[in-house]
Amino acid sequence: MKRRMKMHENKEDEKESVREIGRERTSESDRERLYRLSEHQKRKKMSTAIARQRLVAQSEIDRLSSLLSIPEKTREGSMKIYREAWENDLIHGRSIEKILAASMYMACRKHNVPRTLDEIEDATRVGRKDIIKTCKLLANRLGLRLVPTSPLEYISRFCAKLNLKKHVEERAREIVQKALEKDITSGRGPTGIAASAIYIAAILCDDRKTQKEVAEATGVTEVTLRVRYKEIARELGIKVV
Known part of the structure; x- marks a missing residue:
């Protein structure tokens, strides 16, 4: 009798252990699922932020191109410089307006579209000293050459x-x-x-x-x-x- 009771208790303990393991596995699975969901949401938010920021940059370059009568090829060139700055993590911690102003000025220089620093400054509200400083940064970090402008x-x-x-x-x-x-x-x-x-x-x-x-x-x-x-x-x- 005692032996049967003990055997019954052992079986119950085994069942409880199995249930406990199941609960642990379920809990672990839930944690993994929540973690994956959280990471997915983070990536989605980051992707949305990047897309939004690029859209803002594109809109600003379009505005500047229209205001300064910039040819299409030069407009595309300025956007290319901005994208390279983004991909090389040069935007982080810096003013997007300064990067955009410098990108536009450098593209104008590259494509022989004569636009003065004063014109870029008036259009962007970024000071000429900041434009020059940012141009030097982009030139050094992106390996771009600032072609001298002829009078x-x-x-x-x-x-x-x-x-x-x-x-x-x-x-x-x-x-x-x-x-x-x-x-x-x-x-x-x-x-x-x-x-x-x-x-x-x-x-x-x-x-x-x-x-x-x-x-x-x-x-x-x-x-x-x-x-x-x-x-x-x-x-x-x-x-x-």
């Missing part, structure tokens, strides 16, 4: 802004070309050189513009304009009255 690239746009005739533009180009040949432009900003050549050409062609008008149209200061045009005129032997 010649600005002549046509600046003359159009000033409503100057074609012969004035041609004369300004001649002045810039001579300045380049004599290496007068070395170490000088291309917009200052272009503005000075246009100012001189307008005087020589009897289609004068004030220093203030030229400075405002080209985005250089009147001080820079005065210094540069006098320097160019002196070095090239041009008499400006």
